[in-house]
Structures are given as structure tokens and as C-alpha cells.
């Protein structure tokens with residue numbers, strides 16, 4: 001196949017994050033957002049007009065059959081991620097799919113296999129990896145500043161941040177799961193990325209549905225319709241002890257709604273033999289001649305392209321190596337699934 005120097009992008013879904021997908025691709029001079037699929041005619045028209053997108057359809061399949069589309073970027077409710085991504089990969093498109101990769105690891109594995117078979121780029125939108133503090137932390141870990149890192153704690157916990165009760169986010173049939181899939185995925189991905197290890201041996205998890213089902217903890221995210229009669233049947237708080245293959249451990253916590261002092265906590269802490277690290281803000285904790293110190297580290301902005309879509313196009317141009325390999329996202333999905341299984345069965349789940 002001849003090497004291309006520009007790419008036509010189709011966005012599928014023009015909800016809250018779909019608009020960010022459009023704006024982000026537009027930052028790259030080699031990307032042209034030429035098509036949009038959105039089932040809501042009003043949201044579709046609004047986005048197409050605002051961003052000058054020439055082709056607007058309601059049925060995404062019409063875009064997959066078009067040979068002039070190179071990249072498909074998926075910003076849909078979770079239950080459609082794997083279905084649409086697989087169809088796009090099979091149609092020969094490169095695929096950016098927002099998190100979570102799928103609603104189960106079996107489907108996620110099909111995506112990895114299809115991308116490999118068709119030699120197409122598949123990446124999950126783990127935007128937090130691209131932040132300067134995470135990149136700087138990664139550099140410190142890789143340089144051995146922490147010594148041997150043996151344990152980590154990672155969390156994204158909100159006091160009142162359910163992405164709108166009654167939207168698809170709070171219904172299992174559309175979301176697959178609650179806060180674990182929605183924000184736990186970010187906290188876990190960031191932590192495993194910093195540890196440089198993704199494969200887990202065993203997971204013990206618990207999930208709760210305590211506030212959202214009583215109409216409490218509502219937040220403001222998302223643009224899809226709300227059905228006030230829809231069941232709230234997903235988790236609003238979850239936690240897990242994850243034992244990685246190497247024997248290292250991760251404690252994960254996620255909540256959309258919980259009685260806690262901070263409105264929103266989103267951080268990771270690593271424990272090494274020589275030092276510890278916490279972010280954000282990025283700090284190193286270690287003994288020194290002057291006593292025990294906790295020092296602020298200035299994040300470096302030059303370490304990676306801060307925008308995931310710009311990076312995606314750079315990868316297609318051969319200017320960068322994928323920063324979020326799909327195999328790592330599959331491993332994350334396996335752990336998230338194991339949390340739900342462990343919560344259901346009351347047992348530790350072993351992952352092969």
C-alpha cells in the first residue's frame with residue numbers, strides 16, 4: 001500500500017466527547033474530518049455546521065463502506081464500541097475508540113486480532129497517559145529514581161459525578177458497567193502504564209450501588225437523552241486488589257458518587273524501595289541527608305504530543321510509535337471484567 005501523507009477521518013457519535021474528537025483531529029494538518037455519523041439529527045447537524053464537516057449521516061455503516069475514509073473515531077455509548085470498531089477494522093479503517101475498549105474482554109480481544117490481521121492502527125482514548133505529569137512520572141520510574149516499585153494505589157473518586165442519572169451511562173445494557181468502566185479504567189490504565197506492567201495474575205474486587213439508585217450523586221456529563229424511568233443498575237463505587245504477574249500489587253478505587261471531603265480526586269501513588277511518587281501534583285517522597293523530604297517535581301511538557309488524536313495521526317505518518325498499544329488496553333479490560341466477576345462471585349478471580 002502506498003504511504004499516505006494525509007488522512008480522511010470519520011467521527012461516529014457527536015455527543016460530549018465526540019466534539020472533542022473532532023476538534024482534536026482538526027489540530028493535525030494531515031487530518032481532515034470529512035464525515036460524521038450521529039443518530040440524533042439535531043446533534044449531528046449542529047456539529048457538522050459548527051465544524052464544517054461536509055458529510056453527515058445517521059447510519060454509521062454508510063461511512064464504513066466509503067473507500068475515501070481512512071480513519072474512524074468512535075465516541076459512542078460503551079455497548080457500541082466493539083461492534084462498530086470491529087466493523088470499521090474489517091472495512092480496512094484505522095480505529096480510534098474511546099474508553100472503555102469494549103464491555104468485555106472477549107470482544108476487546110477480537111479487536112486486537114482484527115487490527116493485527118488487517119495491519120490497521122487501533123488505539124483506545126486513554127488521554128490521561130498523555131499528560132505532562134504522567135509522562136514526567138514515567139520518566140522518573142524508567143530512570144530508576146524510585147528503585148524497585150513494588151506497590152501502587154490509584155483512584156478516581158468523585159463526590160457527586162454520575163454522568164447524568166437516566167442516561168445510557170447508568171444503564172448496564174448500554175454501559176456494560178458503571179464507574180469501574182467509566183473512570184476506574186483511567187485510574188487503572190495510568191497506574192499500570194507507570195508500572196510498565198499490564199498482566200494481572202489475580203483480582204479481588206467489590207462493587208456497590210448505593211447512591212445513584214436513590215437519585216443521589218448526579219453530575220452533568222454527556223449529551224444523550226435521559227430516560228427518567230430507566231433503571232440505575234450499575235456500580236457507583238468500586239474497589240479492587242490487583243496482583244500483577246510479577247507479584248506487585250495495585251489498589252484501585254473508583255466512585256461516581258461517595259460521601260468524601262474532595263469533590264473529585266484523581267491520582268496515583270507508587271511505592272518503591274528508594275522513593276515514592278504521587279500525582280497530581282507530581283511529588284517525590286524520599287529520605288535525604290536533611291531528613292525525609294516531599295519534593296514537588298515540575299512536569300515536562302516536551303515528552304509526548306499532548307493530544308491523543310494528533311499522536312494517532314503521527315503514528316499513521318510513521319512519526320511516532322503508538323503510545324497506547326491495543327494489547328495493553330485489552331489487559332486493562334481483563335482486569336476490569338475480573339473486578340465485576342469477583343464482586344458477583346465473592347471470590348478472587350485468576351487471570352490467565
Ligand SMILES: NC(=O)c1ccc[n+]([C@@H]2O[C@H](COP(=O)([O-])OP(=O)(O)OC[C@H]3O[C@@H](n4cnc5c(N)ncnc54)[C@H](O)[C@@H]3O)[C@@H](O)[C@H]2O)c1
Nearest residue numbers: 013014015016017037038039075076078098099222223224
Ligand atoms: N477519554 C475520555 O476521557 C472520555 C471522556 C468522556 C467520555 N468518554 C467515552 O466516550 C464515549 C461517549 O461518551 P459521551 O460522553 O460523548 O456520550 P454522549 O451520550 O454525550 O454521546 C454519545 C453520542 O452517540 C450517539 N449515538 C448513539 N448511538 C449511535 C449510533 N448507532 N450511531 C451514531 N451515533 C450514535 C448519541 O446520539 C450521542 O450523541 C463513552 O464510551 C465514554 O466512556 C471518554
